[in-house]
Amino acid sequence: MGKFAAMLFENTLAFAQSLDNSDNLAHLRSEFIIPTNKDGEPIVYLCGNSLGLQPKNALQYIQNELEDWALLGVEGHFHGRKPWFHYHKFLTDQSAALVGALPHEVVVMNQLTVNLHLLMVSFYRPQAGKYKILMEAGAFPSDMYAVQSQVEMHGYNYDDAVIELAPRQGEYCLSNEDIIAAIEQHGSELALVFFSGVQYYTGQCFDIPAITKAAHQVGAMAGFDLAHAAGNLKLQLHNHNVDFAAWCSYKYLNSGPGNVSGIFIHEKHGLNPATPRFAGWWGHKEDVRFQMKRGYIPEPGAAGWQLSNAPVFGMAVHRASLDIFSQAGIDALTSKTQTLTPFLRYCLLQAKAQNPRIQFDIITPENAAGCQLSLLTDASGKQLFDYLTSQNIICDWREPNVIRMAPVPLYNSFVDCYKVGQAFAEFKG
Numbered sequence: 001m002g003k004f005a006a007m008l009f010e011n012t013l014a015f016a017q018s019l020d021n022s023d024n025l026a027h028l029r030s031e032f033i034i035p036t037n038k039d040g041e042p043i044v045y046l047c048g049n050s051l052g053l054q055p056k057n058a059l060q061y062i063q064n065e066l067e068d069w070a071l072l073g074v075e076g077h078f079h080g081r082k083p084w085f086h087y088h089k090f091l092t093d094q095s096a097a098l099v100g101a102l103p104h105e106v107v108v109m110n111q112l113t114v115n116l117h118l119l120m121v122s123f124y125r126p127q128a129g130k131y132k133i134l135m136e137a138g139a140f141p142s143d144m145y146a147v148q149s150q151v152e153m154h155g156y157n158y159d160d161a162v163i164e165l166a167p168r169q170g171e172y173c174l175s176n177e178d179i180i181a182a183i184e185q186h187g188s189e190l191a192l193v194f195f196s197g198v199q200y201y202t203g204q205c206f207d208i209p210a211i212t213k214a215a216h217q218v219g220a221m222a223g224f225d226l227a228h229a230a231g232n233l234k235l236q237l238h239n240h241n242v243d244f245a246a247w248c249s250y251k252y253l254n255s256g257p258g259n260v261s262g263i264f265i266h267e268k269h270g271l272n273p274a275t276p277r278f279a280g281w282w283g284h285k286e287d288v289r290f291q292m293k294r295g296y297i298p299e300p301g302a303a304g305w306q307l308s309n310a311p312v313f314g315m316a317v318h319r320a321s322l323d324i325f326s327q328a329g330i331d332a333l334t335s336k337t338q339t340l341t342p343f344l345r346y347c348l349l350q351a352k353a354q355n356p357r358i359q360f361d362i363i364t365p366e367n368a369a370g371c372q373l374s375l376l377t378d379a380s381g382k383q384l385f386d387y388l389t390s391q392n393i394i395c396d397w398r399e400p401n402v403i404r405m406a407p408v409p410l411y412n413s414f415v416d417c418y419k420v421g422q423a424f425a426e427f428k429g
């Protein structure tokens with residue numbers, strides 16, 4: 001699907017159905033378990049930005065590991081169908097393809113915030129006079145707390161060492177020019193520029209190559225939290241020369257609550273054994289790992305940042321999900337997003353024009369490439385949100401007054417978007 005001009009949309013069920021009929025990814029919806037309401041009807045699920053739906057194949061993938069464990073016990077490490085000894089490797093190629101990396105630049109391990117800490121241990125290396133971190137104001141709280149504790153570990157305080165960049169007065173999103181100008185302005189003091197790929201509150205997509213380039217020009221590292229970007233945007237971390245990144249697997253990557261995270265470390269750092277890091281046995285050079293000797297020798301690449309042996313059950317679900325992504329291809333998915341999300345925007349704005357009781361502004365920039373739309377509401381926003389829930393439309397509420405919705409190309413339909421518009425049009429307040 002290509003990009004549709006919004007003026008070509010029609011606000012009718014027949015039109016939404018015609019888009020679904022010409023969607024060559026529509027069959028993927030049947031790979032997922034769509035939750036139902038109490039009457040057994042599928043709900044409209046628009047929360048894939050927060051917790052993606054369960055792939056139907058996940059159960060089988062976990063069952064295989066439970067069976068191997070039951071049959072083989074410890075032997076499963078080497079003689080299972082997918083030996084646990086290097087289970088993380090079964091995730092590597094697909095993860096690399098998703099984020100535009102070389103296979104040795106990614107590994108799946110731990111969870112997201114843990115990984116952000118491990119990456120900052122390696123790539124936030126403040127020196128006298130060059131110790132500051134530039135990040136977006138209003139970043140996801142875990143990122144703020146992680147950054148705060150990192151700067152404090154090095155003996156700095158947050159207010160001095162962290163520069164939070166806020167949108168201009170009266171605006172909700174940062175302009176790329178302002179980000180680049182701030183990097184240039186503070187350049188001599190910056191050790192690290194750390195941004196999200198997609199801002200969790202507004203849905204804004206940051207310009208990863210431009211931010212990375214500007215950071216490098218002032219001698220700073222560029223790192224990204226891709227929690228809302230992985231599986232949502234087409235990423236090119238290697239070509240864009242990003243230093244490091246991490247993401248979780250349970251949002252757009254549909255791998256279940258709290259599941260494992262992926263990291264990217266550019267090969268220019270990852271292949272250098274002298275890059276400082278926290279170490280554990282699973283990052284030790286694989287062919288000599290079981291000699292159990294002192295003296296850490298890292299695996300080359302991101303694999304050399306692993307600490308613990310692979311959590312196989314979580315990774316099994318992640319494999320199940322990545323297999324669906326491979327089947328679809330990130331190019332086809334992002335291409336569908338370029339029509340699906342604008343169609344939801346169109347349906348919402350049509351409803352707003354029809355129904356004077358509805359008050360909201362979409363603060364997600366129109367040119368944002370991702371799935372998400374963020375609706376800034378007025379005082380009746382929570383009421384609107386509760387109404388949507390009562391209409392079997394599941395989106396999420398972010399204090400103080402934003403409703404987030406994300407139609408995801410793997411399992412949401414154009415009819416889903418149409419239904420949301422209809423519900424808005426019928427809102428009585």
Ligand SMILES: *Cc1c(COP(=O)(O)O)cnc(C)c1O
Nearest residue numbers: 111112113140142200225227248
């Ligand atoms: C979802 C999210 C997290 C969550 O971190 P966990 O360690 O997986 O709990 C962190 N950062 C951002 C930007 C997020 O969107």
